[in-house]
Amino acid sequence: MQQSGMIRRIVLLLLILSLPAVSNAIAADELYCISCHRGVTPGYVQDWEVSRHAAMGIDCAVCHGEDHQSADDPHMVQLPTEEVCAMCHQDQYDQFAAGKHNHGWKSLNAMAVTHVEPPELMDGSRGCGGCHNMGIKSEDELQAHKDKGYRYQVNSCDECHTRHSFSKTEAQDPRACQMCHMGYDHPQWEMWSSAKHGTRWFARDSGNLPDNAVAPTCQHCHLPGGTHTNRTAWGFFGVRLPLPDDPKWAKDRTTILKALGIINPQTGELTERLKVLQSLDMARLTERDWQAERGKMLDICAGCHSRSYARKQLKTGDAMIQKADELMAGAIQIVADLYADGIIEKPEDYLFAYPDFWYFLRTAGHRLENLSHIDQVLFQMFMKHRMRVYQGCFHLNPDYAYWYGWAMMTKDMGEIQKSAALLRQAHAEKNNIAWYRKLFR
Numbered sequence: 001m002q003q004s005g006m007i008r009r010i011v012l013l014l015l016i017l018s019l020p021a022v023s024n025a026i027a028a029d030e031l032y033c034i035s036c037h038r039g040v041t042p043g044y045v046q047d048w049e050v051s052r053h054a055a056m057g058i059d060c061a062v063c064h065g066e067d068h069q070s071a072d073d074p075h076m077v078q079l080p081t082e083e084v085c086a087m088c089h090q091d092q093y094d095q096f097a098a099g100k101h102n103h104g105w106k107s108l109n110a111m112a113v114t115h116v117e118p119p120e121l122m123d124g125s126r127g128c129g130g131c132h133n134m135g136i137k138s139e140d141e142l143q144a145h146k147d148k149g150y151r152y153q154v155n156s157c158d159e160c161h162t163r164h165s166f167s168k169t170e171a172q173d174p175r176a177c178q179m180c181h182m183g184y185d186h187p188q189w190e191m192w193s194s195a196k197h198g199t200r201w202f203a204r205d206s207g208n209l210p211d212n213a214v215a216p217t218c219q220h221c222h223l224p225g226g227t228h229t230n231r232t233a234w235g236f237f238g239v240r241l242p243l244p245d246d247p248k249w250a251k252d253r254t255t256i257l258k259a260l261g262i263i264n265p266q267t268g269e270l271t272e273r274l275k276v277l278q279s280l281d282m283a284r285l286t287e288r289d290w291q292a293e294r295g296k297m298l299d300i301c302a303g304c305h306s307r308s309y310a311r312k313q314l315k316t317g318d319a320m321i322q323k324a325d326e327l328m329a330g331a332i333q334i335v336a337d338l339y340a341d342g343i344i345e346k347p348e349d350y351l352f353a354y355p356d357f358w359y360f361l362r363t364a365g366h367r368l369e370n371l372s373h374i375d376q377v378l379f380q381m382f383m384k385h386r387m388r389v390y391q392g393c394f395h396l397n398p399d400y401a402y403w404y405g406w407a408m409m410t411k412d413m414g415e416i417q418k419s420a421a422l423l424r425q426a427h428a429e430k431n432n433i434a435w436y437r438k439l440f441r
C-alpha cells in the first residue's frame with residue numbers, strides 16, 4: 001500500500017518537473033503535510049526547506065508515504081528505509097551495499113556480548129546501536145527490531161547526510177565521521193585531527209592555509225572519488241589470512257585467532273565463527289584481497305607523496321602489528337594457562353576454557369557478579385591498546401601509536417604477569433585467602 005503510494009508520488013514528481021501548469025495543484029497537496037508540520041515540527045520543515053530535495057519538489061510524503069493524515073494517526077507513517085532512497089539514488093545505494101558499512105548492524109548482533117546488554121544500548125540507538133545503525137536491514141531484521149518495540153533507526157543514509165537537509169557537503173566534512181570513529185577502540189577522529197593531515201585541514205578551514213592547499217580527509221582516503229564503498233586492508237581486528245611466512249608471527253596470530261574463537265584452542269581447527277568473519281567481511285581472507293585494498297590506499301597516498309615514501313609509512317604500520325601481536329599473544333597465553341590449570345574458571349557461556357574476546361569486557365559471559373579481572377586487562381590490551389598501535393601508525397599519530405598504544409600494552413603485560421603470579425600463588429597455598437581470589441579471579 002505504502003509502496004504504491006510512493007510510486008504515485010514519483011509520478012507526481014515527474015509531473016511537477018514536466019508540467020508547470022499542474023505544479024500549483026501539486027504544491028497545494030505538498031503543503032498538506034507541511035502546513036500542519038510547520039506547527040508540529042517547525043525545525044524539520046525548515047531543515048527540509050534548505051535541502052536539494054525541497055528544491056526538486058521531493059516532499060515529506062515521497063519518503064514518508066500518505067497513510068498518516070492527521071494528528072490522530074502518526075503511527076501510520078512510513079519511516080523510510082534505504083530502499084526508499086534507492087528509488088532515486090541507486091548508485092549510492094549499490095556502492096554502500098558493497099562496502100563495510102553495510103555490515104555494521106550484523107556485526108554488532110554477531111557478538112556474543114550484544115545479547116547480554118540492555119536493549120536500550122543496542123536496538124534502542126544509544127551505546128553500540130547508536131553507531132552500528134550502519135547497514136541495510138533485512139526484512140527479518142526489521143521485523144525483529146519492530147518486535148522488540150523499536151520504531152526508529154531504519155535508515156543508514158542519514159548517518160552522514162543527516163535529516164532533513166540531506167546535504168552532500170555535510171557528508172564531505174570529516175566531522176561527519178566523528179561521532180562513530182572516536183573513543184575507546186577506534187579513535188581515528190582523535191588521531192587524524194591531531195596529526196598533520198588533520199591539523200592542515202583545520203588550518204585551511206580557518207583560513208590559515210590557501211583554499212587550494214591539500215589536506216586529506218577521512219573521505220579522501222576511505223571514500224575516494226565519491227564512492228560509498230569502504231573497506232581497508234587490515235580492517236578493525238588487524239588480522240588476516242593466509243598466515244604470514246614468519247613462523248613466530250604466524251604462531252602469534254594463531255593465538256589471537258583462538259582468543260577470537262575462530263580457531264578452536266583445543267583442536268586447532270577452524271570454528272563456525274570463521275563463517276561469521278567471512279560473511280561480514282571482518283578480515284581479508286586471501287593475499288589478493290588484502291593486496292587489492294593496500295594497492296588502492298597506496299595510489300591515494302601517491303597522489304601527494306612519493307610512492308616510496310608512502311609505502312614505507314604503510315609498512316611501519318604492518319611492522320607494528322607484528323610487534324604488537326607478539327606481546328598480545330604472550331599475554332593471551334598467560335591467561336589461557338590460568339584457564340587450563342583451573343585457576344580461573346571458564347564462564348558458562350564462553351566457547352572454550354580460553355579467553356573469549358566476543359564477550360568484550362563481560363568476562364563472565366552473562367553473569368555480572370563474577371567478572372574476571374585479569375581477563376578484563378587482557379581484553380583492554382587487545383581492544384584498546386593493540387588497536388591504537390596500528391591505528392595510530394596508519395593515521396600518523398605518534399602519541400597514539402606510542403603512549404596510548406604500545407606503552408599501554410607493555411603496562412598491561414606487566415599487570416597480567418603480576419596478577420597471574422599472585423593467582424597461582426594463592427591457588428597453590430590454598431589458604432583461606434578467598435577475599436583475594438575474589439579480587440583477582
Ligand code: HEC
Pocket residue numbers: 032033034036037040060061064065066067068069070071072074075077151
Ligand atoms: C493535521 C496535522 C498533521 C498532518 C496533516 C500531518 N501530520 Fe505528520 N504528524 C502530526 C503529529 C501531531 C505528529 C506526532 C508528533 C509527535 O509525536 O510529537 C506527526 C508525526 C509525523 C512523523 C513522525 C512519526 C514518528 O513516528 O515519529 C512524520 C514522519 C510525519 N508526521 C510525516 C507526515 C507526512 C508525510 C504527512 C503528509 C502525508 C503528515 N505528516 C501530515 C501532525 C500532522
Ligand code: HEC
Pocket residue numbers: 033034037041044045048053058059060061062063064079080151152153154155158163164166
Ligand atoms: C528524502 C526523504 C525524506 C523526506 C523528503 C522527509 N523525510 Fe522525514 N525522515 C526521513 C528519514 C530517513 C527519517 C529517519 C527514519 C529512521 O528512523 O531511521 C525521517 C524521520 C522523520 C521524523 C521522525 C524522526 C525525528 O527525528 O523526529 C519526522 C518527524 C520527520 N521525518 C518529518 C518529516 C517532515 C515533516 C518532512 C517534510 C517537511 C519530511 N520528514 C521529509 C526521510 C525523509
Ligand code: HEC
Pocket residue numbers: 010013052053056058062063080084085086087088089155157158161166167168169
Ligand atoms: C523521489 C526521488 C528521491 C528520493 C526518494 C530521495 N532523493 Fe535524494 N535527491 C533527489 C534529487 C532529485 C536530488 C537532487 C539532485 C541534484 O541536485 O542534481 C537529490 C539529492 C540528494 C543528495 C545530495 C544533496 C546535495 O547537497 O547535493 C543527497 C545526499 C540525497 N539526495 C540523499 C537522499 C537520501 C538519504 C534519501 C533517502 C532518505 C533520498 N535522497 C531520497 C531525489 C530523491
Ligand code: HEC
Pocket residue numbers: 100101102103104105107108130131132133134159160171174176177178179180181218219222223230231232233234235236280
Ligand atoms: C553512524 C556511525 C558511523 C559513521 C557516521 C561513520 N562510520 Fe565508518 N564505520 C562504522 C561502523 C559501525 C563500522 C564497522 C562496520 C562493521 O561492523 O562491519 C565502520 C567501518 C568503517 C570503515 C571500515 C574499516 C574496515 O573494517 O576496513 C571505514 C574505512 C570507515 N568506517 C570510514 C568512515 C568514514 C570515512 C566516515 C565518514 C565519512 C564514516 N566511516 C562514518 C560507523 C560509522
Ligand code: HEC
Pocket residue numbers: 103107108111113114127128129130131132179180181182183185186235236237280281282283360
Ligand atoms: C562510538 C561508536 C561505536 C560504539 C558505541 C560501538 N561501536 Fe563497534 N564499531 C564502531 C566503528 C566505527 C567500528 C569500525 C572501527 C574500525 O574499523 O576501526 C566498529 C567495529 C566493530 C566491530 C568489528 C566489525 C568488523 O567487521 O571488524 C564489532 C564486532 C563491533 N564494532 C561491535 C560493537 C559492540 C558489540 C559494541 C557495544 C558493546 C560496539 N561495537 C560499540 C563504532 C562503535
Ligand code: HEC
Pocket residue numbers: 082085086089092093096101156157158159160161168171172219223225226227228
Ligand atoms: C559514511 C558516510 C556516508 C553514508 C553512510 C552515506 N553517504 Fe552519501 N555521500 C557521502 C559522501 C562523503 C558524499 C560526497 C561524495 C563526493 O565527494 O562526491 C556523498 C554523496 C551522496 C550523494 C550525492 C552524489 C552527488 O555526487 O551529487 C547522494 C545522492 C548520496 N550520497 C546518497 C546516499 C545514500 C542513498 C546513502 C545510503 C544508502 C548514503 N548516501 C550514505 C557519505 C555518505
Ligand code: HEC
Pocket residue numbers: 174177181186188189190192193197216217218219220221222232233234235236294297314390391394395
Ligand atoms: C591519509 C589517508 C587517511 C586519512 C586521512 C584517514 N585514514 Fe583511516 N586509514 C588509512 C590507512 C592507510 C589505514 C590502514 C589501511 C590498512 O589496513 O592497510 C586506515 C585505516 C582506517 C580504519 C580501519 C582501522 C584502522 O584504523 O586501522 C578506519 C575505520 C579508518 N581508517 C577511519 C578513518 C577516519 C574516520 C578518518 C578521519 C577521521 C580517517 N580514517 C582518516 C588512511 C587514512
Ligand code: HEC
Pocket residue numbers: 196197200214215216220221297298300301302303304305310313314396
Ligand atoms: C591530498 C594530499 C595527501 C595525501 C593523499 C596524503 N598525504 Fe600525507 N601529507 C600531506 C601533507 C601536505 C603533509 C604535510 C607535510 C609536512 O609535514 O611537511 C603530509 C604529511 C604526511 C606525513 C608526515 C607526518 C608528520 O608527522 O610529519 C606522513 C608520514 C604522511 N603524510 C603519510 C601519508 C600516507 C601514508 C598517505 C596515504 C595513506 C598520505 N600521507 C596521504 C598530504 C597528503
